Amino acid sequence: MHLLFATSIVPDGALSSGYEIANQAIIDALRRNGVRVTVLGFAWPGKAPSDPGNTIVLGSVDVRTDTAPLPRKLAWLASAMASGMTFASAKLRVVSDGDVRKAISSAGPIDGYILNSVQMAAAFEGVFKDQPSIFVAHNVEHRSAAENAHAANGAFQRALFRREARLLEGVEKRLCGNARFVFTLAEEDRAELGVASNSRSVALPLVTRSQLPPAGGERRVGCDAALIGTWTWEPNRIGLDWFLSRVVPHLRQDFRIDIAGSVPSGVASAHPGVRFLGRVPDAQAFVRGGAVVPLVSTSGSGVQLKTIETFELGLPSVATAHSLRGIAYKPPNCTMTDDPVEFARALERTVDQKVSDVDGSDFHRRQIAALDKAVAVGLGKLTGPAREVAA
Secondary structure, eight states, X not given: OEEXXXXXXXXXXXXXXXXXXXXXXXXXXXXXXXXXXXXEEEEOTTOOOSSGGGEEEEEEOOOOSTTSOHHHHHHHHHHHHHHTOOHHHHTTTTSOHHHHHHHHHTTOSOSEEEEESHHHHHHTGGGGGSSOEEEEESSOHHHHHHHHHHHOSSHHHHHHHHHHHHHHHHHHHHHHHHSSEEEESSHHHHHHTTOOSTTTEEEOOOOSOSSOOOOOOSOOOOXXXXXXXXXXXXXXXXXXXXXXXXXXXXXXXXXOEXXXXXXXXXXXXXXXXXXXXXXXXXXXXXXXXXXXXXXOOOSOSSOOHHHHHHHHHTOOEEEOTGGGTTOOOOOTTEEEOOOHHHHHHHHHHHHHTTOOOOOOHHHHHHHHHHHHHHHHHHHHHHHSOOOXXXX
């Protein structure tokens, strides 16, 4: 079976975000199930695809809003308003439908599409209707946009997020309705997308890599708590704001907190132990340098890849209930609480009691096996008889 994996940004091997990690995990699972996968999408400027022999690049785009100059943001906004598309999909309209069809034909005969998230699928929605498809819903995007609107500062930003939420709800309904099958990344998302039936969807258990690296030996702890993430993504930003404003004030003054990753302007903390480090060369080495990992997600949908990575590495953690969405097993060195004061106390207890690491390899093996089984279910639906789609 030959499937075209249509995505906004093609893998380049960096795996620097949860989105990229999830994409690679799904592609690897498809290939373990015997599928020939050709990836179609855009590349980051200056970045080459990690698997050029099986990748078709439509061009290069930088889709980051936080670092884009004002004229580019205004151009994206104008394109979105003129086309009736979401802001995220309008960013990808740097090529035409005809260009995409020509690129697809260059892949040779295919048996269907894997439509990876809403951005690419919605930007070229009419192009991907000539073959059966599986839709991969990384999140319930319209709900995330609605949450972003609620948390937005200023009427203009709030109005933009509300527009996104309205458009995304329609896009997700169409993509789910047209797909032979839907993959979600959290069990709860199936019902919210209207595909809770086992004949329509399955939640994919994910891993952060197909093979775990060798155990790193004894850890050299350089701080009490280590957080890393793409904090410019609004759901992550909401979780970081909750941690800094609600939890950190309850931590003792000598508690050391290192925060890595891109942080939006205006994010700060008066606590003397908080350090913002920006990008770090080795994300795994960074989190292994903390005595405890705070898992601070409070909004959004889908599954938290940082939680899965923490469990794979066997690191002690304190997690919100939202950070454990879609994860069936909580290791014994993870404490769950949504109460900010108790969250702070649990962080201090974990450090003071020197809570040990656990072996994460069993968690990883179970996730891989369950992932491959779930992907096989979807592939069976893709090759089976066509499902009637309501008009």
